[in-house]
Amino acid sequence: MKETPQVSTSVESSSGRDQKDVRGFSEAYQQYNQTISSLRAFASELEPAVQDSARKATTLIEEALTTLIKPLGFSSLDAFKEAQKSDQAREVINSAAKQDPKAARTAIIVFSRLMRGAIKYLPHQQIMRGGILMSLIGAFEVLLGDLLRLYYERYPTALESEEKNYSLKDLRSFKNLDELFVHEIQNKVDAFLRGSLADWVKFFAQRRIDMTRFVPSGTVLRSTSSDAM
Numbered sequence: 001m002k003e004t005p006q007v008s009t010s011v012e013s014s015s016g017r018d019q020k021d022v023r024g025f026s027e028a029y030q031q032y033n034q035t036i037s038s039l040r041a042f043a044s045e046l047e048p049a050v051q052d053s054a055r056k057a058t059t060l061i062e063e064a065l066t067t068l069i070k071p072l073g074f075s076s077l078d079a080f081k082e083a084q085k086s087d088q089a090r091e092v093i094n095s096a097a098k099q100d101p102k103a104a105r106t107a108i109i110v111f112s113r114l115m116r117g118a119i120k121y122l123p124h125q126q127i128m129r130g131g132i133l134m135s136l137i138g139a140f141e142v143l144l145g146d147l148l149r150l151y152y153e154r155y156p157t158a159l160e161s162e163e164k165n166y167s168l169k170d171l172r173s174f175k176n177l178d179e180l181f182v183h184e185i186q187n188k189v190d191a192f193l194r195g196s197l198a199d200w201v202k203f204f205a206q207r208r209i210d211m212t213r214f215v216p217s218g219t220v221l222r223s224t225s226s227d228a229m
Helices: 014-072 077-085 089-099 101-121 123-154 168-172 177-193 197-206
Strands: none
Touching: 014 077, 014 089, 014 101, 014 123, 077 089, 089 101, 101 123, 123 177, 177 197
16 A cells, blocks of 8 residues: 655644744743752852951951051940040040040051951852842843744744834845844843833733743743733
């Protein structure tokens, strides 16, 4: 019996498309989750060193203040704080500086040296936390870019625009329509990421995409529309 040849087709079934979308969304979310886990581990590893820097800065600042106020007539930091409450600190300092100006100048020099040492440690926590924050923002933008790319691949009609975006010269620079398609998606993604958080929320809300449906093990994104808006 003659075997019937199999005819290939580029048209995916609806269920096949759905499964592909779920895999794509899940992979994007899992990559994001892995990045968050890595950043959390990185922060945990650095935290003891950052806390140690903070302690060193605090110790040097206290030492600097103690060194400064004792020649100026105060027995301790607590005594200085109490004098500040009653506005007596300035009077005591002026009196001590007049009695022994050399000791006051020496105290100021030592104070400045100790404070310069403290300043070296003060930015460590800000640098670490600021760097992690920027990495978190970057990871979130990558996730949104991946989701938006998947959305346009699923709903290519959403790329349509009444504006003339390409000249004939531009079109001739692409080898085929697939290359043009990829290029236009990237333009859309770049324009989207230049927007604000409010713009991002509005974009997904207008397309009835429920971002709260993220789950690592199942469907991570749900669209209630049957076609592009």
